[in-house]
Amino acid sequence: MDDDRKMLFERVYLDTYEPILGYATRRCDSPEDAADVVAETFEIAWRRLDDLPPGEQARLWLYGVARNVLANHRRGLMRRHVHQAGLREDVADLYARTSLSEERMEFAAIARVFRDLSDEDRELLSLVAWEGLDAGEIAGVLGCSRNAARIRLHRARRRFSRGLAAAGVEHMPMSRAARVPLGRSI
Amino acid sequence: MRNTEELLSGLARVHDGELTGRASTAAARALLASITSTPSTTGHDEAPALPAVPVTRTVPPASRGSWRIRLAAGAAAAGLLTAGVVAGPGLLGGGSATSYANSAVDIVREGDQYVARIKDPFAEYRKYTEAFRAVGLNIDLRPVPVSPAAVGKILGMMITTGGALGTDAKVTTSPSGPVVNGVPLTMDTVPENCHPGREPGCVMVMRIPAGFTGGVFVRLGRQARQGEEYANFDAATAPGEMFAGVRLRHGRPVGEILAEARRRNLTTVFSLVKVDGRTGGLSFEPLPARKVTGDWTVWNVWQVKAGVARLLVTPERLPENPFFNGSAPPPSHS
Numbered sequence: 001m002d003d004d005r006k007m008l009f010e011r012v013y014l015d016t017y018e019p020i021l022g023y024a025t026r027r028c029d030s031p032e033d034a035a036d037v038v039a040e041t042f043e044i045a046w047r048r049l050d051d052l053p054p055g056e057q058a059r060l061w062l063y064g065v066a067r068n069v070l071a072n073h074r075r076g077l078m079r080r081h082v083h084q085a086g087l088r089e090d091v092a093d094l095y096a097r098t099s100l101s102e103e104r105m106e107f108a109a110i111a112r113v114f115r116d117l118s119d120e121d122r123e124l125l126s127l128v129a130w131e132g133l134d135a136g137e138i139a140g141v142l143g144c145s146r147n148a149a150r151i152r153l154h155r156a157r158r159r160f161s162r163g164l165a166a167a168g169v170e171h172m173p174m175s176r177a178a179r180v181p182l183g184r185s186i
Numbered sequence: 187m188r189n190t191e192e193l194l195s196g197l198a199r200v201h202d203g204e205l206t207g208r209a210s211t212a213a214a215r216a217l218l219a220s221i222t223s224t225p226s227t228t229g230h231d232e233a234p235a236l237p238a239v240p241v242t243r244t245v246p247p248a249s250r251g252s253w254r255i256r257l258a259a260g261a262a263a264a265g266l267l268t269a270g271v272v273a274g275p276g277l278l279g280g281g282s283a284t285s286y287a288n289s290a291v292d293i294v295r296e297g298d299q300y301v302a303r304i305k306d307p308f309a310e311y312r313k314y315t316e317a318f319r320a321v322g323l324n325i326d327l328r329p330v331p332v333s334p335a336a337v338g339k340i341l342g343m344m345i346t347t348g349g350a351l352g353t354d355a356k357v358t359t360s361p362s363g364p365v366v367n368g369v370p371l372t373m374d375t376v377p378e379n380c381h382p383g384r385e386p387g388c389v390m391v392m393r394i395p396a397g398f399t400g401g402v403f404v405r406l407g408r409q410a411r412q413g414e415e416y417a418n419f420d421a422a423t424a425p426g427e428m429f430a431g432v433r434l435r436h437g438r439p440v441g442e443i444l445a446e447a448r449r450r451n452l453t454t455v456f457s458l459v460k461v462d463g464r465t466g467g468l469s470f471e472p473l474p475a476r477k478v479t480g481d482w483t484v485w486n487v488w489q490v491k492a493g494v495a496r497l498l499v500t501p502e503r504l505p506e507n508p509f510f511n512g513s514a515p516p517p518s519h520s
Contacts, residue, residue, distance in 0.1 A: 006222050007342045011403055013218050014328075017209035022202040039217055046221045084220075085471060086213035094200050110193050129194035131202075157190055164193070 009046055016059050017042075019131070021091070023066050026130050028073075031091040037073060038091075039084050041066040060140040063131065067123065067141065113163035121156035128153065212415055212490075216470060219420075223468040223509075286320040288313055293321050295396060298369050303376075304329075304390040307383045307408035323394055324401040330417035332407035333489055335426035338375040338382055338390050341405040341418060369395030373406065383409030415491045422489040428452060429487050429495065437507055441480030443487070443497055452495050459485055459498045461508050468508055470498065485509055 017038075024037035044065050045052060053061050114122060127133045127141060139149040195201070208214060285294040290309030293302045300321055304314070307329045318325035330341065365371070372393045375381075380388030390406065410416055422429040432438075432446060447454045456478050457470040478499060486498040486509045498509075 003342070007403070007405075009222060010218065010342075010405075011326075014209050017214055018205040019202050021208055022200055022205055025200050026198050039221075042217065043221055046224070084213070084217060084469075086216055090208070090211055090213040111197055114194065114197060125190065125194055129191040130198050160190060 005049060009049055012045065012052060012058050012062075013042060016062050019059055020062055020066055023063060023131060024070070025091060025094050026126065027070055031088050031095050033073060034091045034094075035084055035087040037066055037069050039087060040069045044069070057140065060133070060137055063127070063133075063141045064143065109167050110164065113160065113167050116163060117156070117160060120152070121159055124149075124153050124156040125160060210415075215415070215417075215419070220469045224462070283320050283322075286317045288317050290314055291317045293317050293323075295321070298396050300394045300396055302327075302392040302394065304382070304392065304406075307390060307406075308411070323398070325392075325394065326401065326403045327392070327406060328404065329406045329408035331410035331414045332418045333410070333416050333421070333427055333492075334381070335424075336407040336418045336421065337384070337409050338373075338380075339407045340373050341407055343402065343404045366395040366398050366400075369398075371395060371398075371402065373404070381409065410491065413491060416489055419488040419490060419496075420486075422487045422495060428489040432487070434484060434486055435507060435510060437483040437485050437503060439480060440478055440482040440484055440497065440499055443484045444480070447495060451493070453493055455490065455494065455496050457496055457498050459500050459508060461504070473499070 020041055021034070021038050024034040024041070025031075028034040028037060041062060045062060051061075052058055114125070117125070124138065127138050133141065135150040135153055136146045138153065139146040142149060144152075285292075287293070290306045290313035291302055291304050293300055295301075300323060302314075302318070302325075304327075306313075309329075311326070311328050314325070314327040318327070332339075332341070370393070374391050374393075376389055376391050377387075382388045382390045390408075392404070394402070405417070407418065418427075421427050423432050423434065424430065428450065429446070432443070444454060454475070456473040456475055458473045460469045460471065462469070482499045482501050483503050484497045484499050485504070485507050488496040488498065490496050
């Protein structure tokens with residue numbers, strides 16, 4: 001029944017809206033693009049409600065959808081959701097904030113190294129640092145095996161470390177035990 | 187010395203922790219309403235028209251195992267309750283206490299039921315989850331702000347049974363709601379028909395059959411805070427609500443509805459309804475009042491928050507009311 005499907009969807013929407021908004025905002029250059037990615041991701045989720053996995057898996061599945069939406073967007077293929085004017089305004093304030101000034105210089109150097117990585121390396125590192133995922137969860141997002149995710153992640157970290165070293169940024173390769181799930185509310 | 191994640195974390199425009207509450211902004215709700223106004227495709231047509239007898243519907247396999255959704259729409263007093271029963275690999279970790287209390291809720295066992303008294307309907311929902319979990323129940327109770335007439339009412343309920351573990355509970359429906367293994371699962375206010383959050387001593391009480399190993403997801407109406415938007419925005423024409431008794435099946439001129447709003451002391455705002463020619467899906471665009479004239483047509487009204495209604499309008503008359511176009515469920519009681 002429609003009502004049950006709506007309930008099911010609404011529950012997933014309420015649970016995942018914030019992480020998907022975060023995902024889009026961290027990866028899009030403008031609030032318009034971020035709003036479009038959020039709207040398109042959830043539209044797809046509604047159309048494919050029967051494919052949506054239960055529980056915590058839903059968030060990972062939606063990251064995967066958002067990732068594809070973003071890739072299409074970069075190829076100029078995404079629908080513009082101009083009617084979601086309110087959503088764009090909602091997102092705009094996230095872009096209005098300025099970054100931490102005292103560390104800006106160092107951040108700029110890190111940002112440059114990060115930007116010079118391949119799209120794939122950047123996405124792998126972002127999923128860990130920004131979405132707080134582990135290799136198993138990343139495998140779920142990317143649709144590869146856990147082992148493959150682990151190897152790709154290891155290589156991405158290595159390339160990033162080398163880039164940082166070349167740029168003179170001091171850092172320490174992360175250890176799993178010391179890792180804090182960043183960007184996630186408790 | 188810092189690790190890779192810390193360095194990259196500093197590059198993030200925003201952290202998820204800073205986005206708490208964003209899912210319930212007006213814009214996020216509008217997106218949700220817009221999306222669910224289109225038919226959700228697969229499985230849609232097999233939905234049962236007669237919900238008196240529970241029916242089984244198979245949903246394609248999800249990533250882990252498969253689910254089955256059994257739908258059992260309950261004929262609740264308010265006509266608002268739908269009980270969907272999802273049988274699947276339900277795993278319940280959990281507590282073994284027989285009673286639990288925190289600042290939000292008290293749970294005690296009384297015979298074959300757990301009785302949960304919701305002391306603070308404004309509490310963060312995790313407080314309730316924590317308490318239910320402590321007594322071994324998997325209940326996801328989400329109080330949502332609603333209009334005065336819907337306070338203490340269940341806006342929707344979904345029951346998950348632990349079928350894969352061989353603990354499949356027998357769920358039937360009764361006029362008062364779902365019945366699990368012969369024991370009803372109910373939601374009431376005590377004293378009866380009082381207003382929790384508005385009257386001291388008035389609490390919401392949920393009764394859950396003991397031994398129920400499944401999960402329950404309940405959206406429960408709570409008093410809206412000052413200026414807070416209603417989650418039951420689409421019930422404006424239902425009895426007791428803002429536009430009770432107003433019929434919009436065939437659309438009405440803006441002028442008429444504005445006069446009605448004045449009589450009821452309501453402020454109005456407008457949204458333009460756009461119908462997607464291909465999917466029939468609807469989208470809504472906020473519209474300044476000065477652009478709307480009395481001869482436009484109102485197709486639906488949402489109750490936004492106390493004293494404020496949103497009229498959903500088009501400049502021209504449409505061949506039929508897009509909110510009643512067959513695929514989208516009609517607004518109740520219109």
